[in-house]
Amino acid sequence: MKPLITTVNALKEMATGLSREAIPASPLLFEYTGIDVEVLLHAEDTADEQRIFVIRQSDTRERTVPRHPGDLTSDVLSRVASFAERARANGSLTLPHGWHQFKRNNLITFFAGQRGGPEGRRWIAELLPGAPPDIVFWGMARSDRPAILEEFEAAKPILPPGWQQDWRSAVEKCAEWVELSKRPETTDVEIELGHLDQSTTKGWSYEQWLTEVTADQHSFIEATTTKSIRLRGPAGSGKTLALSLKAIKEVLDARESGGGIRVLMVTHSWSLTTAILESVESMGKGQLAEIDVFPLLEIAKLISPHYANDKSGYSLAADDSFSGKQDQLNEILEVLDDFVTGDWVTYRERVTEDLRARFDSGEPDDRKALAWDLLLEFGSVIGASAIFPGAGAESRYAQLPRAGWMLPLQTRDDKRVVFALYTKYMENLDARGTLTSDQVLADLLSHLETHAWNRARKDEGYDLIFVDEFHLFSPLERQVLHYLSRDVNSYPRVFMAVDPRQSPSEAFIGVAADGTRSSSGAFEASIGDVTNFELTTVHRFTPQILELIKHVHHEFPTLDLGADWQIDFAAVESAQESGPLPVLSKAASREGEDADIAKAVHKLYSTGRIALAVVDNRHWHRFSELATRIATSGKFHVSTISGRTDIDGIGYRSRGLVVGPAEYLAGLQFDVVLVAGIPDMDVTRTATNERTRLLSLLYLALSRAQRQVRVFVNDDDGGAAEVLGRAVTNGVMKQEQGSFV
Numbered sequence: 001m002k003p004l005i006t007t008v009n010a011l012k013e014m015a016t017g018l019s020r021e022a023i024p025a026s027p028l029l030f031e032y033t034g035i036d037v038e039v040l041l042h043a044e045d046t047a048d049e050q051r052i053f054v055i056r057q058s059d060t061r062e063r064t065v066p067r068h069p070g071d072l073t074s075d076v077l078s079r080v081a082s083f084a085e086r087a088r089a090n091g092s093l094t095l096p097h098g099w100h101q102f103k104r105n106n107l108i109t110f111f112a113g114q115r116g117g118p119e120g121r122r123w124i125a126e127l128l129p130g131a132p133p134d135i136v137f138w139g140m141a142r143s144d145r146p147a148i149l150e151e152f153e154a155a156k157p158i159l160p161p162g163w164q165q166d167w168r169s170a171v172e173k174c175a176e177w178v179e180l181s182k183r184p185e186t187t188d189v190e191i192e193l194g195h196l197d198q199s200t201t202k203g204w205s206y207e208q209w210l211t212e213v214t215a216d217q218h219s220f221i222e223a224t225t226t227k228s229i230r231l232r233g234p235a236g237s238g239k240t241l242a243l244s245l246k247a248i249k250e251v252l253d254a255r256e257s258g259g260g261i262r263v264l265m266v267t268h269s270w271s272l273t274t275a276i277l278e279s280v281e282s283m284g285k286g287q288l289a290e291i292d293v294f295p296l297l298e299i300a301k302l303i304s305p306h307y308a309n310d311k312s313g314y315s316l317a318a319d320d321s322f323s324g325k326q327d328q329l330n331e332i333l334e335v336l337d338d339f340v341t342g343d344w345v346t347y348r349e350r351v352t353e354d355l356r357a358r359f360d361s362g363e364p365d366d367r368k369a370l371a372w373d374l375l376l377e378f379g380s381v382i383g384a385s386a387i388f389p390g391a392g393a394e395s396r397y398a399q400l401p402r403a404g405w406m407l408p409l410q411t412r413d414d415k416r417v418v419f420a421l422y423t424k425y426m427e428n429l430d431a432r433g434t435l436t437s438d439q440v441l442a443d444l445l446s447h448l449e450t451h452a453w454n455r456a457r458k459d460e461g462y463d464l465i466f467v468d469e470f471h472l473f474s475p476l477e478r479q480v481l482h483y484l485s486r487d488v489n490s491y492p493r494v495f496m497a498v499d500p501r502q503s504p505s506e507a508f509i510g511v512a513a514d515g516t517r518s519s520s521g522a523f524e525a526s527i528g529d530v531t532n533f534e535l536t537t538v539h540r541f542t543p544q545i546l547e548l549i550k551h552v553h554h555e556f557p558t559l560d561l562g563a564d565w566q567i568d569f570a571a572v573e574s575a576q577e578s579g580p581l582p583v584l585s586k587a588a589s590r591e592g593e594d595a596d597i598a599k600a601v602h603k604l605y606s607t608g609r610i611a612l613a614v615v616d617n618r619h620w621h622r623f624s625e626l627a628t629r630i631a632t633s634g635k636f637h638v639s640t641i642s643g644r645t646d647i648d649g650i651g652y653r654s655r656g657l658v659v660g661p662a663e664y665l666a667g668l669q670f671d672v673v674l675v676a677g678i679p680d681m682d683v684t685r686t687a688t689n690e691r692t693r694l695l696s697l698l699y700l701a702l703s704r705a706q707r708q709v710r711v712f713v714n715d716d717d718g719g720a721a722e723v724l725g726r727a728v729t730n731g732v733m734k735q736e737q738g739s740f741v
């Protein structure tokens with residue numbers, strides 16, 4: 001088999017869980033078959049990219065590599081990418097302890113994945129001369145003997161001579177492909193059909209909307225802007241729409257009174273940014289130059305001189321706060337695994353019992369929960385206070401006042417262990433030459449606190465700040481917001497749309513959800529008086545879907561979210577016409593469920609836009625494969641959303657299937673939502689915070705639907721979760737027998 005040449009960007013995209021079959025449908029990956037090698041590129045790659053060679057022939061019994069990167073697990077791919085990044089960073093190459101490296105000249109070997117796991121094999125890699133160094137992964141060996149490098153060196157094969165020509169052709173073809181895919185798909189009639197009907201603004205003008213909005217929305221739009229406003233409402237109650245209308249109104253009013261105004265609309269992700277931009281533009285007022293719409297991270301990139309002038313060569317992996325969190329979480333998990341098997345013993349006896357139990361637990365879910373806590377601690381507490389590892393840093397950290405939303409750390413020893421992890425985390429980032437989104441935001445925060453910004457904000461700051469999906473912002477991100485206003489003499493005027501039930505990332509653990517609550521209090525103290533507006537009519541979905549959502553809502557344990565964050569669901573009504581009862585389809589096996597989903601797509605495709613929302617990320621791989629199988633029939637337009645994929649344009653396609661983890665679908669809506677990948681969530685087997693997270697994702701998935709919901713489960717994965725069983729008993733869902741195979 002020909003060797004493969006690929007890049008860090010391409011490997012990271014694959015590591016989001018994309019199956020190899022999904023590559024042809026991916027808007028970001030490009031495959032090329034040359035004479036001597038195959039090439040896998042990312043849309044952003046250029047000819048100077050650091051190259052990663054993967055040799056796939058097995059010329060000895062010891063060295064084997066799967067035929068395709070898509071056949072490797074996500075953690076193996078992430079490790080390869082991480083290795084390449086470390087190799088290109090300045091200074092000597094350092095690898096985490098847990099990789100158990102051996103070196104010999106330019107050769108290096110390290111564990112491909114977790115030691116003892118199914119991937120407990122070692123890569124044999126070689127750093128080629130050059131900066132950044134290209135890397136050859138010569139294969140994987142099962143052996144754990146340091147001598148393997150010596151043996152390998154004695155019989156080292158050579159790269160096929162024609163690879164350079166193939167690489168150049170691949171880069172050229174990839175650039176052509178990127179250009180082509182930028183062109184509007186004029187031949188795709190589907191886009192033209194009912195184009196505007198499908199958008200959030202239904203093609204209505206601004207004036208038309210003002211007559212259509214509910215009284216609640218109207219009072220928000222008309223409300224005075226002398227104070228900040230919190231707009232609360234459940235999913236689909238028209239928060240985004242009301243924010244957009246109010247932003248337009250304020251601009252038009254300012255124009256009429258002859259005053260200039262600068263309005264900022266801040267989001268958490270690029271997907272929602274695009275949706276808002278499109279809806280503002282579709283309301284017949286043209287492009288309003290006074291309104292800027294950006295994900296918060298983009299604002300940091302635009303105005304933070306630290307970022308703009310950074311010549312260190314460090315790169316920021318993430319595009320928005322959403323993908324930023326994902327990357328950081330993976331890095332912290334790696335640091336944690338390494339730490340627990342190494343230095344942890346020296347701290348273990350001294351920390352408080354509760355924290356000890358969390359470190360000691362080998363359960364992947366507990367590890368994830370701890371990693372999430374650390375993510376907030378590193379970004380919103382330590383990083384936000386500009387504390388970097390070094391002399392005196394730990395004692396500065398120990399003296400920071402603690403707030404209710406932070407990870408409970410009771411003693412100095414508890415803090416010591418957290419700081420040790422922070423230090424390792426920062427070393428890892430340095431070794432990879434990467435910046436995290438939290439670091440960029442922490443730098444922005446320190447810039448916003450300077451005299452320079454105090455002067456500049458009069459021109460560059462904003463009069464009004466609108467924040468959509470406020471519930472998704474971390475304490476650090478919230479702190480940034482109130483410095484973005486123009487007038488230093490009065491409290492910033494911030495208009496926040498909040499749905500406390502949608503907290504896909506925050507709800508990784510209870511403490512994080514708690515953090516969302518109390519940090520919001522801290523945030524609001526810094527912006528003065530806040531008026532509340534409640535939206536109690538949902539416009540997106542039918543009364544039948546609303547009933548199912550209310551049912552899921554009642555399953556949330558009330559412990560984790562404070563009383564003032566509750567939505568009074570009893571008072572919520574749907575303004576939509578009746579629709580079909582949501583269906584629960586139960587198959588005998590995974591294959592059966594796949595077949596049922598494919599059948600549902602066939603049957604419902606003509607009714608409008610369909611989403612397949614995967615509740616638990618751990619099932620994502622399986623459904624991304626299914627998406628590819630459905631796409632290869634050629635009858636359907638299928639888009640797969642993985643974490644880093646840009647989903648521009650998805651908001652406008654009037655037909656088509658979008659497949660993605662539920663959390664990435666926040667802010668989008670579909671005629672039909674197929675929901676799958678729901679674990680059993682049994683009380684005895686699932687920690688409360690994990691249940692909260694999964695129920696929150698289920699809520700998010702269901703609330704994307706306008707007309708129909710179909711939930712799929714199978715016996716291989718334990719059948720229907722109790723919450724769904726009770727939904728059937730209560731008559732808010734109807735059960736259907738799925739495939740028997």
Ligand SMILES: Nc1ncnc2c1ncn2[C@@H]1O[C@H](COP(=O)(O)OP(=O)(O)OP(=O)(O)O)[C@@H](O)[C@H]1O
Pocket residue numbers: 199200201202212213214217233234235236237238239240241242499539540666667668669703
């Ligand atoms: N007053 C209204 N009359 C009719 N339709 C409306 C009204 N308000 C909103 N809608 C429609 O309801 C749908 C949901 O609106 P929107 O996306 O603004 O809700 P949201 O509260 O931001 O939802 P989520 O938080 O779930 O993303 C959109 O299709 C929008 O056009």
